[in-house]
Structures are given as C-alpha cells and as structure tokens.
Amino acid sequence: MLVRTNGANRRPIDGHLAAVAGDRAFCSEFKYRRGTEIFGEDEDAEYVYQISSGAVRTSKMLPDGRRQINSFHLPGDMFGFENGATHRFTAEAIIETVVSITRRCNVVGAMTNREKDAMNLFGFVTQNLAHAENHMLLLGRxxxxxxxxxxxxxxxxxxxxxxxxxxxxxxxxxxxxxxxxxxxxxxxxxxxxxxxxxxxxxxxxxxxxxxxxxxxxxxxx
Amino acid sequence: MLVRTNGANRRPIDGHLAAVAGDRAFCSEFKYRRGTEIFGEDEDAEYVYQISSGAVRTSKMLPDGRRQINSFHLPGDMFGFENGATHRFTAEAIIETVVSITRRCNVVGAMTNREKDAMNLFGFVTQNLAHAENHMLLLGRxxxxxxxxxxxxxxxxxxxxxxxxxxxxxxxxxxxxxxxxxxxxxxxxxxxxxxxxxxxxxxxxxxxxxxxxxxxxxxxx
DNA sequence: CGCGTGCTTGACCTAGCTCAAACCCAGTGG
DNA sequence: CCACTGGGTTTGAGCTAGGTCAAGCACGCG
Structure with a gap:
C-alpha cells in the first residue's frame, strides 16, 4: 500500500523524528492518498512515523467489522511505536498525507547513543498513553x-x-x-x-x- | 494516605524496578490496606510503583462521580509512569497490597546510565499503551x-x-x-x-x- | 446530467441503565 | 449461642439513550 512519491529522495528532515534518529540516520518522506493504508494490524513494525501534513487514523477492528479508532494524528504527531515485532493496529491516511519515516532500529540505536533524545521518545509514548487514558474515560462513561x-x-x-x-x-x-x-x-x-x-x-x-x-x-x- | 509498614527498612528488592533503578538506588516497600489510596489524580508524581502482592486499580473520575477504571494491576505490574510532574489518575489498593517504590529521578538517572534497562522501562510503557488500545476497542465497540x-x-x-x-x-x-x-x-x-x-x-x-x-x-x- | 459520497432527520427498537427488593455471608456484640 | 448489621450480589420491572433502518437532500465529479 506504500505510495512512494519522492523516490530515493532520502534526506534528514526537521522535527523530533530526525532529532531522535540522529544526524546520520536519514528519514524518508512518503505520501499517501486519501483512504489508503499506511500499515495494517499484525504487519511487521519496521518504522516509526511522524506526520508532515495531512491526517491519519489508527484503529482496531473486530472480526465482524466493528471498528474502534484509537486516535487521530495531525501534523507533528508520532505514531507506530511498537514493543514487539508487529503493529497492534491499522493506520490509514484520512486525507492526502505526507509522513516521514525512520527505521525502528535507527531509533533504538539513537536511544543507546543519545539519552536525551531517547527521553524525548519516551515522552511521546507516555503522551500517547495519556491520551488513551483520557479516551477510556470518554468511551466508558x-x-x-x-x-x-x-x-x-x-x-x-x-x-x-x-x-x-x-x-x-x-x-x-x-x-x-x-x-x-x-x-x-x-x-x-x-x-x-x-x-x-x-x-x-x-x-x-x-x-x-x-x-x-x-x-x-x-x-x- | 501512605501507610508505611516497614518504616525505614530500605533495601533493594528483586524485580524489574530494582533492575531499572540500579543497584545504588534503593527501593522501599509499602503496604496499603484494602480500599486505601496510593496516589490521587493531580498529585505530584514522585515515584514509580511495582506490585509485590495484592491488587491495584487505577482510575479517572468525572466531576459528578462517574468513574472509569483504566486497568487492574497484579503482582509484577508497574504503574505510575508520568511524563509531567503530576499523576494523570488515581491508584487505590483493592485488597491489602504491598508495592515497591522508587523515585522517578532514580529511574531517569538509570536511563541515562544503563540503556538496556531503559529499554526495559520503555517496554513497560508500551505494554501499558498496548493494553489501553485493546481496552478502547472493548469500551467503544x-x-x-x-x-x-x-x-x-x-x-x-x-x-x-x-x-x-x-x-x-x-x-x-x-x-x-x-x-x-x-x-x-x-x-x-x-x-x-x-x-x-x-x-x-x-x-x-x-x-x-x-x-x-x-x-x-x-x-x- | 447522473452518480456516489456524505450528512441530516424521522420513526421505531433494544441493550443496558435505574430503581427496588431480597438474599447471603462475615463480622460484631449481647 | 443467636440477633443484628452491612457489604456484596442477584434478580425483576420498567425506562431511556442510543442504535437501526429508511428516506431525502446537497455537494462534487466524471
């Protein structure tokens, strides 16, 4: 489902993802058309994503098609952290969306090398967790x-x-x-x-x- | 609401929390009686917690008293990670519960010193996040x-x-x-x-x- | 112009809530 | 020993918020 628009145009970009990945870790930019899948549930989790422009929904689905959207991601937001090897949910572009991508291993490498930025990444995850906690209150009550x-x-x-x-x-x-x-x-x-x-x-x-x-x-x- | 049972009995304990905090960072054990609060929403977040025995519920409340329990924590579980300075939810002992506690700053210190264990902590957070994502599907659908x-x-x-x-x-x-x-x-x-x-x-x-x-x-x- | 997608609105239905009663221990005190 | 009390739980009888089904409108696009 990848729609790579700028081919081999690998370059460091501004923003946290570049900072975390480090100067030597290059990020790619990808463009997704409205409605297309960025990654699917249970697919291999190879990358971490940050939105440059557009909007993304991340969701989980029950076998009978009932769907729950976990969150909407807007420019600047990061998503796709995984502990294990596969994604826990599906991510789709809601409108035409450009994301910058870096390999998980780059980020992990960055964590062992540059603790300060690793803390930043930690912050992004706890931010996602905080959102999830608020959203559970909303959904349940x-x-x-x-x-x-x-x-x-x-x-x-x-x-x-x-x-x-x-x-x-x-x-x-x-x-x-x-x-x-x-x-x-x-x-x-x-x-x-x-x-x-x-x-x-x-x-x-x-x-x-x-x-x-x-x-x-x-x-x- | 702290019910400290073993006074100044500070000692390193087994388990991840001790590993993350490092050998020089000592953990305390605290015992909470059934129904007592471990920390409250918006209180200062000074510690990270791991359960030795018992069970804990973490919850958020609306002004009119409607409550949503985010998760139940059982022996071995860690909770209380915060990005900011204050807790995002309340934690209460469901039954008589013993937790080991270490100061946030010890954990942060450990992260800059021992990357491998920092990764472990990162894993605990993404684990909590994964649970939250599954729970949102349950609550919503x-x-x-x-x-x-x-x-x-x-x-x-x-x-x-x-x-x-x-x-x-x-x-x-x-x-x-x-x-x-x-x-x-x-x-x-x-x-x-x-x-x-x-x-x-x-x-x-x-x-x-x-x-x-x-x-x-x-x-x- | 015709078609498809998205949105609104109405009429009806039902899963889960509210309110109420009754039961069952476990603990306490006489 | 028993009576009493107070959580915790079950069950029933209605009620209602939100779901379902259906119709119709508005817009954008080929």
Whole structure:
C-alpha cells in the first residue's frame, strides 16, 4: 500500500523524528492518498512515523467489522511505536498525507547513543498513553453529547484554536472514534448547533466555528 | 494516605524496578490496606510503583462521580509512569497490597546510565499503551457479554490460567472497568453460568472456574 | 446530467441503565 | 449461642439513550 512519491529522495528532515534518529540516520518522506493504508494490524513494525501534513487514523477492528479508532494524528504527531515485532493496529491516511519515516532500529540505536533524545521518545509514548487514558474515560462513561463536545474541544486544541475548525474526517470516523454511530454524531452536532454552541461555516459540515468554548467545556463532562 | 509498614527498612528488592533503578538506588516497600489510596489524580508524581502482592486499580473520575477504571494491576505490574510532574489518575489498593517504590529521578538517572534497562522501562510503557488500545476497542465497540467474557479471559491469562480464577475486585469495580453498571456485570456472569461457560466455586461469587476457554473466546468478540 | 459520497432527520427498537427488593455471608456484640 | 448489621450480589420491572433502518437532500465529479 506504500505510495512512494519522492523516490530515493532520502534526506534528514526537521522535527523530533530526525532529532531522535540522529544526524546520520536519514528519514524518508512518503505520501499517501486519501483512504489508503499506511500499515495494517499484525504487519511487521519496521518504522516509526511522524506526520508532515495531512491526517491519519489508527484503529482496531473486530472480526465482524466493528471498528474502534484509537486516535487521530495531525501534523507533528508520532505514531507506530511498537514493543514487539508487529503493529497492534491499522493506520490509514484520512486525507492526502505526507509522513516521514525512520527505521525502528535507527531509533533504538539513537536511544543507546543519545539519552536525551531517547527521553524525548519516551515522552511521546507516555503522551500517547495519556491520551488513551483520557479516551477510556470518554468511551466508558460519557454520554453522546459529552463525547462530541469533548471531541470538538480536542480538535480545536490540537489545531491551536483556529478561528474555523476544519475536520478532516467524516461522521463515520468520528463515530468510530467516540464509540457512537454516525447518526448519533450527526444528531449531537445538530443539537450543539441548535443551542448556539457552534455554527457550520458555509454549506459544508466539515468547517465548524465554535461559538462558546466555556459552554462546550461544561457539556464535555 | 501512605501507610508505611516497614518504616525505614530500605533495601533493594528483586524485580524489574530494582533492575531499572540500579543497584545504588534503593527501593522501599509499602503496604496499603484494602480500599486505601496510593496516589490521587493531580498529585505530584514522585515515584514509580511495582506490585509485590495484592491488587491495584487505577482510575479517572468525572466531576459528578462517574468513574472509569483504566486497568487492574497484579503482582509484577508497574504503574505510575508520568511524563509531567503530576499523576494523570488515581491508584487505590483493592485488597491489602504491598508495592515497591522508587523515585522517578532514580529511574531517569538509570536511563541515562544503563540503556538496556531503559529499554526495559520503555517496554513497560508500551505494554501499558498496548493494553489501553485493546481496552478502547472493548469500551467503544463490545457488548456487555463480550466485555465480561473478555475480562474473564484477561484475568485468567494474567493469573496464568489457574484452576480457580480469583477475582480480587467487586462487581462495581468490574463495571467501572468495562463501562457497565454492576447489575449488568452480574447479569452477564449469570448468563455465562447458565450456558455452562463458568461455574462459581463454593458460595462466594469471587471464585470462578472457567469451563470452556474456547467458548469464552468466541463470545469475547 | 447522473452518480456516489456524505450528512441530516424521522420513526421505531433494544441493550443496558435505574430503581427496588431480597438474599447471603462475615463480622460484631449481647 | 443467636440477633443484628452491612457489604456484596442477584434478580425483576420498567425506562431511556442510543442504535437501526429508511428516506431525502446537497455537494462534487466524471
């Protein structure tokens, strides 16, 4: 499923991944088309990934097709750490996405050589863990409206409070992230619109203006 | 809430925590009574913990009291890694529990000195992360019966398939772990008993014999 | 223009929640 | 010894949040 766009264009890039891998460890950039798989559950885990642009969903699936999205990754985010030899989940590009990739062994090599940056990597993992812990609280104990409000606040936060929040994912993805159906997500959006907590920008439903962050926080727990 | 039982009895102990902390970093053992708090959400994170005996639940709470248990920790498990300065969740002893404790700074010091053990610690964190990812799938997408079946299999696995599975936690804890009410958990136990997948050992409902692991696996997804 | 994808909305249904009652120990005190 | 108490658990009877199924609209694209 790899769609390599810039061929043998191997070069060090800016950002943490390059720092962790070290100057001598080169990173490649890959481009993935909307909807394509970056890696699949149980595939060999050879690389660690950092997003340059675009958006990625990581998910797990039950045999009958029920899906749970663990997290959405936006530019700057790292994913794909594995303890064992294989990936524990699937990663797919939601929109056209560019990631930089370095071999696991480079990172491990870096850890033994440069402890400070190894600590950085450790930080990325505990960050992922912290997100998972918050998300378990959401999945296990929040109502549909609280889930969607929390989701909007999370996205707003991660896009550093833009004037207009742009959602790269569709309602089904949001539902699979929040443990809801797409219809319930849609109804929650409508409810939040009706009580003036958000407004859709233009005709599209992917561009949202949050009108009252305080109000959203109140409804997110 | 600390109930220090062995006073100034500081000594190195066996196990990973001692290995990570290094020979010169001494670990203390603490005993907690059933139901007592080991650390609270937002408290300073000064230590890393490993269980010698007993059982611990780690949980997060919403303002109105709804609780989500992230995981149960059994002997050998480590918990309490933090990236920042404070704990992201509460840890409580479910039954009388002995933990060994080392200061975070000892562990960090060990990481810069002994890369191999640092890798071990990294492994513990990614292990916690892997558990969280599986648990999100469970919380977001499984039915009550699937959740309880998966829970029983998890506990059985972690007690290395004992003849009789002993549950240290009550039905409410199980419910808060699985995102269910205690009544629903109880009904699921009864259903599994009725279809001969488990039997209660004696009069107590905390001692369970799993009669058909295959059957449980089938119902756990 | 026709088609496919995504979104909304409505009507209905059901898994799991709430509320309530009853039981079963284990521990305590008379 | 028994009575009493208080967790913990089970079970039942209803209720409701959210799922399911279905229709219809809006947009973008070949």
């Amino acid at each position: 929040k109502t549909a409206l609280e889930k969607v409000a929390a989701f909007l606040l999370e996205m707003d936060e991660r896009q550093s409070h833009p004037n207009i929040l742009i959602l790269p994912m569709n309602r089904r993805d949001i539902g699979d992230y929040l443990g809801l159906t797409l219809e319930t997500v849609s109804r929650a959006f409508s409810t939040l619109r009706d009580v003036q907590l958000l407004r859709f920008d233009g005709a599209t439903q992917r561009r949202v203006k949050l009108l009252d962050l305080e109000g959203l926080v109140l409804r997110s727990a | 499984k039915t009550a019966l699937e959740k309880v079946a998966a829970f029983l299999l998890e506990m059985d696995e972690r007690q290395s398939h004992p003849n009789i599975l002993i549950l240290p936690m009550n039905r409410r804890d199980i419910g808060d772990y699985l995102g269910l009410t205690l009544e629903t958990v109880s009904r699921a136990f009864s259903t599994l008993r009725d279809v001969q997948l488990l039997r209660f050992d004696g009069a107590t409902q905390r001692r369970v014999k799993l009669l058909d692991l295959e059957g449980l696996v089938l119902r756990s997804a």
